[in-house]
Amino acid sequence: MSRKFGQSARRVAAGLVSVLALGFAGTALAEPALWAVKDKDSTIYLFGTIHVLKPDTPWRSARIDKALAASGDLTLEIVGADDPAVMQPLVAKYGLDPAHPLSTKLAPATFQHAAELAQGGGMPPQMLNMMRPWLAAVSLSLIPVIKAGYDPKSGVEQVLIREIKAAGKAENAFETPEQQIRFFADLSAKTEADFLRSTLDEVDEGVGKIDxxxxxxxxxxxxxxESEFVSEMKGDYPELYELLIVKRNQDWAGQLKTKLAGSGVSFVAVGSGHLVGPDSVQAQLAKLGIKAERVE
Incomplete structure (x- = not known):
């Protein structure tokens, strides 16, 4: 079973419950990638995000700050992922299944492994047992990350949202919170269980690969x-890749084409896995006759 299945899938899941572990190590003068799509009266900046960071992680640059300052609005994957009033009812509806305990869906050794990890992170095993496999995977993946010093409140989206709100600019979203949760809730039982098992394997390895x-x-x-986000998920789990990456990127590209038909400057921030690889948002835009160029 590929570790990258868990890594890639959770990049998507992070937007819905603000969970995903990421850190930092850079080289001098290097900075996160930024792209721009333009026509005669519009500019759309595309920025790949990291959903959870250590509080002291440096990632801002003059290019990013200039693009954000020039933009009149911010578009994210979803809006409301940090609002318990929005997320808790959805997680309860699609992520909990007390009538069919998690322990009945996994081999005893696998459930015991999950329960030990949960207890080590302060989650009672009985709470874990109420979860569907996808929610257990997402929840357990965060435990070692927080222990290593990462903080959901320090993720790129959270920083951008605070700045946009302070500036009185508009927030938009490609998807609703329910849509994003259902990408996982609608997985087959086998795929859900695979997701959890691969998460447990990955957690055992620590946060080195995340760094x-x-x-x-x-x-x-x-x-x-591309190697970290896309390649193995595409090869090992093509149906999941098609659902979580390709179809969403196609949808977003269509929305961006509509946005480009208007005017003004906009800043779009989505998970980095959507902006790399042969099926990236930029590749989907190219199929629509729209060129995205990296900002240098």
Whole structure:
């Protein structure tokens, strides 16, 4: 079972419950990648995000700050992921299944492994047992990350939202919170269980691989990001890749085409996995006759 399945899927899941572990290591003068789409009266900046960071992670640059300042609005994957009033009812509806305990869906050793990890993170095993596998995977993936010093409130989206609100600018979203949660809630039972098992394998390895991935993000290394986010998920889980990456990128590209038909400057921030690889948002835009160029 590929570790990258858990890594790639949780990049998507992070937007819905603000969980995903990422860190930083960069090189001198390097910075996260930024792209721009333009026509005669519009500019749309595309920025790949990291959903959870250490509080002291440096990622701002003059290019990013200039693009954000010039933009009249911010578009994210979803709006409301940090609002318990929005998320808790959805998680209860789609993520909890007390009538069918998690312990009945997994091998005893696998559930015991999950329960030990949950207890080590302060989550009672009985709470874990109420969760569907996808929610258990997302929740357990955060435990070692927080222990390593990462903070959901320090993620890129949270920083951008605070700045946009302070400036009185508009927030938009490609998807609703319910849409994003259902990408996971509608997975087959087998895929859900695979997701959880791969998460447990990955957690056992610690946060070293996460640090490596974010080093690539911070350095703007799109080839390494493609390897970390896309390649194995595409090869090992093509149906999941098609659902979570390709179809969403196609939808977003269509929305961006409509937005480009208007006027003004906009800043779009989505998970970095959507802006790398052969099926990226930029690739989908190219199929629509729209060119995205990296801002240098």
């Amino acid at each position: 490596k991935m974010v080093a690539a993000w911070a350095a703007g290394d799109t080839a390494e990001l």
